Each structure stands twice: as C-alpha cells, then as structure tokens.
Amino acid sequence: MVSAMLALAGFFVSLYLWLWKLGAVGSLSCGPGGGCEYVQTSPYAMLFGIPVAFFGVIGYLGLLIVSLLGLQPRWAERREPTVALVALSGAALGFTAYLTYLEAAVIHAWCRWCLVSAGIIAAIFLTSLVGLRAAVSD
Amino acid sequence: MAQGMNLKPFYWGLGLVAVGGGAWIWASLNRGGVEMYAEPLPASEAAAAASFPGYVLGSESAPIEVNEYADFQCPACGLFWTLTFHDIEERLIRTGRVRWRFHDRPIDGSHRFARMAAHAAACADEQGRFWPMHDQLFANQRAWSAERNPERSFRAYARAVGLDLSQYDDCMQTGRFRARIQAEAEAADNLGITSTPTFVVGRMRISGAQPYDQFKRLIDSLSTQPVPSR
Numbered sequence: 001m002v003s004a005m006l007a008l009a010g011f012f013v014s015l016y017l018w019l020w021k022l023g024a025v026g027s028l029s030c031g032p033g034g035g036c037e038y039v040q041t042s043p044y045a046m047l048f049g050i051p052v053a054f055f056g057v058i059g060y061l062g063l064l065i066v067s068l069l070g071l072q073p074r075w076a077e078r079r080e081p082t083v084a085l086v087a088l089s090g091a092a093l094g095f096t097a098y099l100t101y102l103e104a105a106v107i108h109a110w111c112r113w114c115l116v117s118a119g120i121i122a123a124i125f126l127t128s129l130v131g132l133r134a135a136v137s138d
Numbered sequence: 139m140a141q142g143m144n145l146k147p148f149y150w151g152l153g154l155v156a157v158g159g160g161a162w163i164w165a166s167l168n169r170g171g172v173e174m175y176a177e178p179l180p181a182s183e184a185a186a187a188a189s190f191p192g193y194v195l196g197s198e199s200a201p202i203e204v205n206e207y208a209d210f211q212c213p214a215c216g217l218f219w220t221l222t223f224h225d226i227e228e229r230l231i232r233t234g235r236v237r238w239r240f241h242d243r244p245i246d247g248s249h250r251f252a253r254m255a256a257h258a259a260a261c262a263d264e265q266g267r268f269w270p271m272h273d274q275l276f277a278n279q280r281a282w283s284a285e286r287n288p289e290r291s292f293r294a295y296a297r298a299v300g301l302d303l304s305q306y307d308d309c310m311q312t313g314r315f316r317a318r319i320q321a322e323a324e325a326a327d328n329l330g331i332t333s334t335p336t337f338v339v340g341r342m343r344i345s346g347a348q349p350y351d352q353f354k355r356l357i358d359s360l361s362t363q364p365v366p367s368r
Contacts, residue, residue, distance in 0.1 A: 005152060008155050008159065009155060009159065011159070012159030012162065015159075015163060016162070016166060019163065019166070019167065020290075071145060
C-alpha cells in the first residue's frame with residue numbers, strides 16, 4: 001500500500017518533469033537558482049532520444065500497477081508481486097543513483113524534483129524489501 | 139500481504155493523492171503561460187500605464203525620431219529586423235542622425251505569443267537589456283513562433299542576454315507590464331496603426347518591411363527641412 005502511494009506520487013513528479021520537457025508546462029517551480037531547468041536542459045536529460053522523465057512516468061506507472069496487483073486477493077498470498085517490486089524498484093534505484101551522480105559530478109547542478117523522485121524510489125525499494133522479508137518469513 | 143484487510147480506506151487515500159496530483163499538474167499547465175498574455179486588459183488598467191514613451195535607441199539630441207510600431211511575432215517585423223534594421227542602426231542611429239523609438243503593437247488575432255514576447259522584452263528592459271532581448275526575439279522568431287508555449291525559449295534568451303533570471307521569472311509570473319503593453323496597443327490603435335511594422339517619422343508613415351534605401355531617402359529629405367513635431 002505504501003509503495004502504491006509512493007509510486008503514484010512519483011508518477012506525478014515525473015509526469016510534471018516530462019510535460020515540462022514537452023513544452024506543455026511553461027516554467028518549472030524549482031525555487032531559486034534554476035537548477036531544475038539547468039539539469040533538465042542538459043544532454044543527460046535525454047536517453048535514446050527520449051526524455052528521462054518519460055522513463056520515470058512509465059516506471060512509476062509499472063510500480064503502481066504491480067503494487068495494486070499485489071493487493072488483490074488472488075495475488076496477496078503470493079510472493080511474485082513483491083519480488084517484482086523489489087526487482088523493478090531496485091533497477092530504478094540504480095538508474096536514479098546514476099542520474100544523481102551525474103547531477104553531482106558532471107552537471108554540477110541539483111534538480112529538486114529529480115531529488116524528490118530519487119527519495120521516492122529509494123523509499124519504494126526499502127518498503128518492497130521489508131515486504132519481501134515478511135513474505136519470506138511467512 | 140493484505141489478506142483480510144479492508145482496502146477501502148486505502149483506495150480512498152490513493153484516489154485523494156490522484157486527485158491532488160492531477161490538480162497540481164492541471165494548475166501547472168495553466169499557470170502563467172500563454173493565456174495570461176493573450177487576453178487584452180480592461181481599458182481602466184491600461185489607462186494608468188499610458189505614459190510609457192516606448193523603448194529608445196540612439197541619442198536624445200538626434201534631429202529625427204523614428205517611431206516603430208511592431209509585433210515580435212509578425213513575420214514582416216522579423217524580416218525588417220533581419221534585412222534593414224542593422225543598417226539603420228549602424229548608419230543612422232549610431233551616427234546620431236536618428237533616434238529610434240520602439241512601440242509594442244501586438245496583433246492579437248493572428249499572433250498568439252505577441253504579448254508574451256512583448257512582456258519578455260519589457261522584463262528585459264526592467265534590467266536595462268531591452269535591445270539585446272529585442273534582437274534575440276526577432277532573430278529566433280521562427281523557432282519560438284512554432285512552439286506550443288515559448289515561455290521557456292524566452293527564458294533562454296533572457297539568460298543569453300545576461301538577465302538576472304530570478305528577477306526575470308518574477309517579472310514574467312506577475313505579468314507586471316501587461317497594462318503597459320495594452321496601453322501601447324491602444325495608443326497605436328488611436329493613431330490608426332493596424333498593421334506592423336509601421337514607421338512614423340514626423341508626419342510621414344511607412345508600412346511594411348521596407349529596405350534601408352527607403353529610410354535613408356526619407357531621412358535625407360527630412361534632414362534638409364525643419365523636423366515636424368509628432
């Protein structure tokens with residue numbers, strides 16, 4: 001349940017960044033310094049010609065669906081959804097760690113919304129790990 | 139994981155987060171943006187800002203003043219800037235023969251971003267950088283005109299001309315020069331200026347993206363006679 005809530009929040013954060021990248025949102029609310037726009041206009045904000053934020057939208061949507069599936073009666077007893085959550089959020093956390101490293105070491109600017117997303121994905125990963133341990137000990 | 143639990147409160151909570159997030163995205167899509175600039179202001183607000191004299195380039199002591207009425211999104215204004223204005227600037231304004239006064243005359247129907255561009259230029263003027271911004275807007279006119287919302291491009295030009303971006307952002311978000319732009323548009327209307335670019339030199343008027351020679355001839359002819367008042 002916690003991971004579903006977090007995934008939904010992360011979905012909106014990445015949707016916001018993606019819409020900005022598409023030009024639908026005029027200016028990013030980012031506080032002073034404009035780090036968000038600096039990061040979001042850097043070449044690292046695109047991967048294979050697709051905005052990184054779009055991968056976030058898809059990833060969070062996937063996490064939300066898996067989290068909700070895991071709550072359904074037919075899946076609630078099974079371990080697969082939790083394993084899928086750990087795997088998905090683990091991969092996403094790895095990718096986010098790489099992006100955060102880029103912010104710190106290459107771009108030298110911080111995008112507040114990207115950090116919010118990094119916090120959310122770390123929390124989802126930890127929550128799903130706790131869920132997995134509980135499932136294993138059952 | 140969730141067996142035996144009542145999931146209803148959870149779904150309600152999830153729904154609330156969804157509605158909240160959706161409202162946030164919706165508000166972000168509509169904040170500031172194009173629509174704020176596209177609507178003309180009521181006349182009462184514009185009246186208070188009617189004393190703006192336009193943006194001046196050149197010496198106060200230049201014997202001849204040219205008033206340009208232009209719209210940053212109008213292709214003919216862009217063409218004039220590209221083909222003619224540099225020559226005018228170099229040969230007539232910098233030499234002290236002509237003082238140039240730029241007035242906003244946004245053509246609302248066909249140029250959706252005209253007022254927003256005029257506002258970005260006004261925000262640059264607030265930091266003493268109107269003319270570099272004016273050049274950026276015309277130089278990149280084709281690119282930003284084709285965008286869905288050129289706010290970000292304008293911000294990039296603001297950065298390029300060396301504006302303090304937090305002051306620029308504040309200026310754009312509050313829309314503090316909207317009334318002044320409206321007043322300029324009405325003043326141009328009152329003069330019967332309905333197309334852009336229009337140039338008023340004394341009692342003479344030139345319309346359209348005319349070549350340098352046309353201006354040169356006019357300035358030369360006016361230089362030999364007393365300058366009529368505007």
